[in-house]
Amino acid sequence: MVTPFTSEIEPFPRVDYSSHPAYVSTGAHWCLDDDRVARDVAEIDAAFRDLVIQADCVTEGEEARFNEAVGSRIDELQAYVLGAGGLTGRIAEYSVRAMRMARQALLDEWKFHIRSHRFRYRPVLTAAQHMKLEILKKDGVVCLEPGQELASRLWDKTWWERGLLRQQAARLPWGRCAMALDPHSPAGLLIQTALERSGVFELAGAYLGCRMEFLYAALDHAHEQQAWYKGCYVDVGMGTSATAYMHLDADCDIVKAMLYLTDVKAENGAFRFVRGSHRWVRSPFLIALYKGFDCEQDTYFGRAPNRLDYEGGYYRPRFQAASHRQELMCLPSSFRGSTHFGDDVIDGSPLSKRLLAAEDVFTGCGGTFVLFHGAAGIHRGSQVSAGERWAIQIALRASGEQSQRPHRYVKERLARLRYHIRRLKRTLLLTSEAT
Numbered sequence: 223m224v225t226p227f228t229s230e231i232e233p234f235p236r237v238d239y240s241s242h243p244a245y246v247s248t249g250a251h252w253c254l255d256d257d258r259v260a261r262d263v264a265e266i267d268a269a270f271r272d273l274v275i276q277a278d279c280v281t282e283g284e285e286a287r288f289n290e291a292v293g294s295r296i297d298e299l300q301a302y303v304l305g306a307g308g309l310t311g312r313i314a315e316y317s318v319r320a321m322r323m324a325r326q327a328l329l330d331e332w333k334f335h336i337r338s339h340r341f342r343y344r345p346v347l348t349a350a351q352h353m354k355l356e357i358l359k360k361d362g363v364v365c366l367e368p369g370q371e372l373a374s375r376l377w378d379k380t381w382w383e384r385g386l387l388r389q390q391a392a393r394l395p396w397g398r399c400a401m402a403l404d405p406h407s408p409a410g411l412l413i414q415t416a417l418e419r420s421g422v423f424e425l426a427g428a429y430l431g432c433r434m435e436f437l438y439a440a441l442d443h444a445h446e447q448q449a450w451y452k453g454c455y456v457d458v459g460m461g462t463s464a465t466a467y468m469h470l471d472a473d474c475d476i477v478k479a480m481l482y483l484t485d486v487k488a489e490n491g492a493f494r495f496v497r498g499s500h501r502w503v504r505s506p507f508l509i510a511l512y513k514g515f516d517c518e519q520d521t522y523f524g525r526a527p528n529r530l531d532y533e534g535g536y537y538r539p540r541f542q543a544a545s546h547r548q549e550l551m552c553l554p555s556s557f558r559g560s561t562h563f564g565d566d567v568i569d570g571s572p573l574s575k576r577l578l579a580a581e582d583v584f585t586g587c588g589g590t591f592v593l594f595h596g597a598a599g600i601h602r603g604s605q606v607s608a609g610e611r612w613a614i615q616i617a618l619r620a621s622g623e624q625s626q627r628p629h630r631y632v633k634e635r636l637a638r639l640r641y642h643i644r645r646l647k648r649t650l651l652l653t654s655e656a657t
């Protein structure tokens with residue numbers, strides 16, 4: 223099982239927005255006491271870590287214990303941040319939303335730890351799997367047995383989905399181009415069968431200490447016309463950062479995998495992972511808060527027609543919009559951040575050099591299969607400078623069940639039938655639109 227708060231030499235990256243060229247001139251100033259906020263955050267983190275240590279002896283009242291130890295401290299911090307002389311207007315409302323999400327995320331993580339202690343999962347691994355597990359623990363990422371034949375079969379079985387994504391790329395060339403594969407589609411079924419045979423559930427389960435289940439598989443088409451991650455600070459004359467799109471997913475119970483369907487060179491949007499970054503010391507509260515701010519930006523910015531991007535084109539609009547930049551600087555300094563922080567790292571800075579030096583680039587032929595702890599480790603991909611990349615991103619989630627669910631044959635057959643009816647309807651619709 224992963225020890226979540228193991229002390230490591232490296233601290234998790236923190237961008238200093240007060241010295242960032244796009245923020246120094248915003249003219250905003252904050253009136254909150256940074257030291258007071260930092261002390262409160264440290265107390266929340268300490269209380270949360272204490273709770274996690276006690277997760278093995280909790281039998282009831284888990285939410286009440288969380289509220290008493292952690293929730294009450296978050297309430298106190300919120301009262302200070304929004305109290306007399308504190309935040310007002312839109313950024314106050316935004317902060318309340320983000321803090322609510324952070325509180326829920328920590329509660330979910332606490333429940334996850336309790337569950338993993340209650341249903342302790344210790345699969346029997348082969349010697350080869352043990353070696354992979356050790357690499358995964360150390361680096362946060364590991365290459366699994368390549369599946370060239372699997373990639374070739376998936377390529378054939380995704381002909382329909384690839385057609386839809388090609389159309390999407392033509393309609394919105396700058397946008398992201400990905401779709402969830404229906405679990406009952408030919409490709410979705412093939413992936414699930416292949417994953418079960420590969421032993422990846424056992425490996426990921428041994429890593430997280432929980433039985434794992436399939437969550438989703440998404441087909442991703444990355445190509446050189448995409449620009450959703452470019453130009454955040456073009457208005458102040460800054461180019462796209464060399465570390466752009468470096469991020470972590472911050473979802474505690476998920477382990478991800480990447481399967482290339484085509485040969486991928488560095489310039490084709492190769493997957494990249496900052497080796498060992500999953501163990502870097504961080505504040506659980508602040509990471510949860512940053513994710514809260516990231517998710518809640520949907521309240522203020524409209525989505526593009528593909529629902530994956532924002533209307534303005536750039537994927538973190540709150541960092542691009544001048545008024546939001548100004549409001550970011552009204553926050554206590556520790557609240558300024560994002561799970562997707564790479565775009566804000568200044569090229570040539572010590573932080574940029576440190577991140578790039580530790581970043582592994584996963585090139586390889588179709589069938590290259592990489593398992594990674596994206597919830598905690600810094601990673602990125604799909605940024606194509608030449609050519610294209612077809613890949614499937616797979617997410618495995620810690621299961622709430624102690625044992626595997628029984629296979630329900632009739633239910634599965636009906637679900638497959640429903641999938642093919644939906645596909646037929648969509649094909650007919652597209653045909654009638656084209657004629």
Ligand SMILES: [Fe+2]
Nearest residue numbers: 470471596601
């Ligand atoms: Fe990610």
